[in-house]
Amino acid sequence: MKIRLGIADAHPVIGKGIAAMLAPHPHIETVFSLTDWRDLGAELSRVPVDILLLDLHMPEQNVAGLCKMLRRDFPECRIVGMSASQEAVEVKQVMRAGAAGYLLKSMDEEGLLAALEAVFDGKQYIDAKVKAMLLEDLFQHKKRLRKKDVLTRRETEILELIAREFSSREIADKLFVSLRTVDTHRFNIIQKLQVKNAAGLIKEAYKRGLV
Structure with a gap:
């Protein structure tokens, strides 16, 4: 198993940090790290990846629109959103737009590896803290109904x-x-x-x- 990974995050230190975290794991290859989402289309055309780690708060970015566009133009690339936010609205919006996963930027190495391997195997992966938040939101939603x-x-x-x-x-x-x-x-x-x-x-x- 060889997972080709792309990273798009507005903060270079995060992209470098993720690549360094994954360096000891030979079955994952970080093939590019970008800081501007507008370069994604050209880079994915040049260097296809299996999974794209996507910062959900890059400047001037329409998250849902970008996810839909990437899923349409690069159907073999699975998107995992990264955010510091646990907003239920954002999680639902991103997953409905075609993302295969949602990670908090506070993730540790174990969580990152689990997410990448699950998504590569065709599964969805949502951070455990976010799952708990979604369950609470669902409970509150049912109360409202x-x-x-x-x-x-x-x-x-x-x-x-x-x-x-x-x-x-x-x-x-x-x-x-x-x-x-x-x-x-x-x-x-x-x-x-x-x-x-x-x-x-x-x-x-x-x-x-x-x-």
Whole structure:
């Protein structure tokens, strides 16, 4: 077994640190380490890899869009996201976009090896701390769903469209209802979910698994 690894992280010290950590393990070869995600396409075309360790907070990076693009253009390359964050929304967004794993940057050598070997074998791997957080988020999500003020089918539909950045006018046209009806539903959704604005609605849509 030989795992060809690529690393893309905005901080050079992290890429070098990972490569040094893996150096004693001959079955893993670090074939490149980049600090700018915009160089990824050209580098992956030149030097194919089995796994790409991807910093999820590189400057000017759309995480979901980048993962989808890489999975489309380089289907043999499996992506493992790296982050200092344990935000459930980010984890779900990245995994839905096609990533095969999610690691915290506080990972140790044992965890990194386990992740790379599992992903290489076609499995998914999520850091144990992140798994625990996701289970807690799922528990809280189920508690929210048990509340009396759950959304109606129409409100859920409108929430999904808001999360997809449709304007109120576009939603009205798509659902064949009046603009006033959409605004009324939007107001009711905000009240039920106890959020303050569209950003809060979008975050709640991710929590509910609508997008």
